Amino acid sequence: MRNYLSFEGLSWLVFVLFVIIVPLFLSSFYLRLMSLIGLYSLVVMGLVLLTGYAGLASLGQAAFMGVGAYTAAILSSRFALNPWLSMIAGILLAVLIAWLIGLITLRLKGHFLALATLAWGLVITGILRNWISVTGGNTGFGSATGNRFPPLSILGYPLRDERLYTYLIWFFVLLVLFLSLNLMRSRMGLAIKALRTGSIAAASFGVNVSQLKMLTFLLAAAFAALAGALFAFKELFIDPKIADLSTSINLLIMAVMGGIGSLTGAIFGPGLFVFLESFLQEYLPWLIGRSGNYEIIAFGFILIFILHRARQGLLPLLRDLLPASPVKPINHQAEPLPKRILDRAEGEVLLRVDDVSKNFGGLRAVDSLSFEVKRGEILGLIGPNGAGKSTMFNLITGVLRLSEGEISFKDSLISKLAPHQIAQRGIARTFQHLNLIGNMSLLDNVVLGGYGRTKANVWQGMLGLEGGERERARAEAHRQLKRVGLAEQSFERADSLALGKQRLVEIARALMADPELILLDEPAAGLRKHEKAELIDLIRKLKAEGITVLLVEHDMELVMTLCERIVVVNYGTKLAEGSPKAIKQNPKVLEAYLGSESASL
Amino acid sequence: MFEPAIILTLLIDGLTNGAIYAMMALGIVVLYSVTSVINVAQGEFVMLSALSIASLRAAKIPGVLYIAVVGLIFWSIFNALAMMRQGAAPRQLKIWPILWPLFLAGLLISVVPPLAKAHLPYPLQIFIAVVLTTLLGPICYRLVLEPLPKASILVFLILAIGLHLALTGLGLAFWGPQPYDLPPFSKGGMILGPAYVSYQALWLLAISALLMLALYLFFNHTIYGKALRAAAVNRLGARLMGISAVRAGRLSFSISVFLSAVAGVLITPITKMVYDFGFLIGLKGFVGAIIGGLTNPVIAALGAIFVGVAEQFSAFYISSAYKDVIVFLLIIPVLLLRSLQHQDFEEHVD
């Protein structure tokens, strides 16, 4: 029982048995509800990946259902294509459309995807309702309207029986749940979780952010289209209502009810919704004395109430009652991940910032700044507040595009590359404002840093076939945590740690990328005295291991103690450069920090 | 096919609808700029004001009254809860924040029903309906959005969807699914060159133009308008100058609801009104607002007018069935353009 596999295996066993046994005792009415819950669950799981994990919202999921349903129905009736193949075609078409929508909106701020999918949903219903020769229009598509299409069949046996079809739907629900849970535990899944916390952070350990957002959106569309096609072959009749905006909104309500960040909630939410809806549909008209879909009033208020009072949805309230699942132990014998070969000489120029400028509107935040970082050194970049240090960090890591000048790393130009490409070249960073995923363990946070060193793709992730690599990454992450002295706390949640420790986790995560150059952005901010001392030891240790460090820090004591060379910037330009001793005595530096006497004329 | 009479008629119809969409778009932009709320429920207030007048004309009590009264009661409760959450013991509660919404609710419930039964002249009925509907602006803001002052745009969007559902459903509950008509401000119309224009369309164009002018003057020449703009461009800066973010939010919601309420009065004599028709009007306003990037009022208004005109022309020359499809497809080139302009990795980097 204490074993990880058996615990998870047991939960699955219980769930699968439940799904197998329950339909045996259900009447036709309840079988229908159960099928409906299953179909909605498929769509909502996609929505949870998209909204709960990647932080994007779609108001057009029903439209993808519609594409799946209509494509499958039309192909299998008009073109007599095999129903299974029609279903796959429907999914592929939905994915293609999602790709086009993603292409024009995913680079914009998150809410534009919501607005674009809203418009897309209206467009597709408009087409389904009006392209009568192909879709049957408002009267629907199916044998009742002279467009007969065959049911799905397995080994020549057609699945017409309601109970059998419920099993089929729930087979897909279990499959998609299994794949999604695997995915969210995998390399790609961890990266998806990082998107919501901050895409700059995700990019800094090599995640191609727009590609990953796209991937999540495509998956969500595929799940929806699958549900749509299953619905079509269940009823053997479809009408445009399936693609309606109101259906999309209902799906969103289900996701919010179940807890937008929980895959199991993606089954709980639709369950609650379907029962509540059928209850309200029965009693509200009776109460109001007139027929109509008054349940939307209740759902409107429920949606608002949940967001106000139970943002995590209703399921976590239950989940707190269950024991937490034990974590999988780390296999310390796992083969180490591949390492970069540090074949070049100490002292050569590693990073060259050449005459770089950055304008924000009329403001010149960085003004013709040049400096070099040599391999093996600890270089401090200091200057008064607002001098342009953070901007410089963002320019080096590709978060900002420079206005003029060039930045090269190991003699190749990097200033035109995207942030994740720069990270892949061997530059890692930490953040002044901590960027850890609070509800994940330290170990998983650090594993994330190794994104660029691992390869498992989304399919391997979903099928759970990255085992070896994952073990290696976990072992490596554990080694990095040990390096910063936090191995003991590997399985604690990141947000349970004091700030000083969290800064160390960020460093471990940066180290996990096996960087040649590490950029530390105010690592000592908020640290206590003894924590600073530990930090100094750690940075020295890193240097001894051959890592080059570029340090932005306000704590002068730390900078003066650690750095061999210091570059002072003010007003975006270089004020001075030299050893700590020289910098301390430089009158220009003193003036920049303490201010000039002449200023108080 | 391309006779001047047809083109002129289409243009006039397009401008009439476009003016309504422009009022929606402006409401959306004003609210989004000040509060980051994308108000999907913008169109519901069009429906509420129009159907309330229909009730008043039938000497019935309009449903908005009940929504407003219940809303005010909850306002009072929310105020009490907020004070308790700040740690005030039940005895220390300030009484005024709890009482005034109740007073107002009492006032409404005692004044409006007799007025409703009194068969007032049409302009007064319009006035009552617009005032009652506009009152829902601050009420909705207080009850739905204010409890989460620091929510993300996404959460606000979902809250607005909740509001849309609730208001549409209440519209259905109060008025049922049938369409309602309102009489035009003046009957008949005039010949304008080769085309015929109804007087109602001229009223609509004139009043919406006047409102937009008033809005322009408000935002550019009054201290309150400038204060709202200040809150929109820099919330912290505004607070430090004594401009309360909460009040700015309530005021901007009131303005955007007022625009919807007037739009309902203007358009219903031309198109009739059904409980779920406001939503579609609001969505078309959205297309205009998105053209203006949700923040630029001038481009949003022009975009919305373009939407109205494009809708009429495509209905006539392409297909009346697909006019909505074409209108909603308009946002694709707009988003594409924005996406291509996008340079830095993220729009805002600290």
Place this chain on the structure above:
Amino acid sequence: MSLLSVKDLSVRYGGVEAVSKVSLEVPQAALVTVIGANGAGKTSLLNAITGVVPKRGLVSYQGEDISQASPESLVAKGITLVPERRELFAALSVLDNLRLGAFHRYLKRDSTIRQDIERVFSIFPRLAERQKQLAGTMSGGEQQMLAVGRAMMSRPKLLLLDEPSLGLAPLIVAEIFRVISLLKSEGVTVLLIEQNARAALKLADYGYLMETGNILLGAAAKELIKDKRVAEAYLGLSH
């Protein structure tokens, strides 16, 4: 009696204590400065006093407890903050920015606003030249002048300034400081947060030195300016 009195004020962000149990006094008509290096917690201190960030501790002003007061309620009481990032209304004209500085006076139908705008223009002629220009298109120095001008429009009794010299060229810093001392001579009480220790102490009556969230020293400005510990706190020269 002190106009502003701060007692045991602490600010926490997540796990970090940015300000820990700071107490200070600002007497009527005095100019008090808080100096310290980057990251010492000076800005957090001001933001906490004005209610921009949550805090623990007691803040009283003219004997009234304002610990729970919201930022928007302070202007009417006579407290105005010029924040570190200036927080101007970038998309509005210089003139409108100034008018909005007097927002709470418009509410009271104050008729002397126009004269005050003229006065700000006479103090900062650059702003008069650019009154129609949008605030966001101006240079950093001009923006700082506008931020101070906007604060003057609110007729503060207590002016809180957060690093007005930040990122500015020396000539402009000198001009800003000239205006601060002018305001002081007119009886405005000033709490000035500065990194530019020398300039600030030369102007101030009293100074506090802050380091990592704590007040390290508090002394008359004349004495503090000579204190070696100031330079140590800034450059870590003790090692």
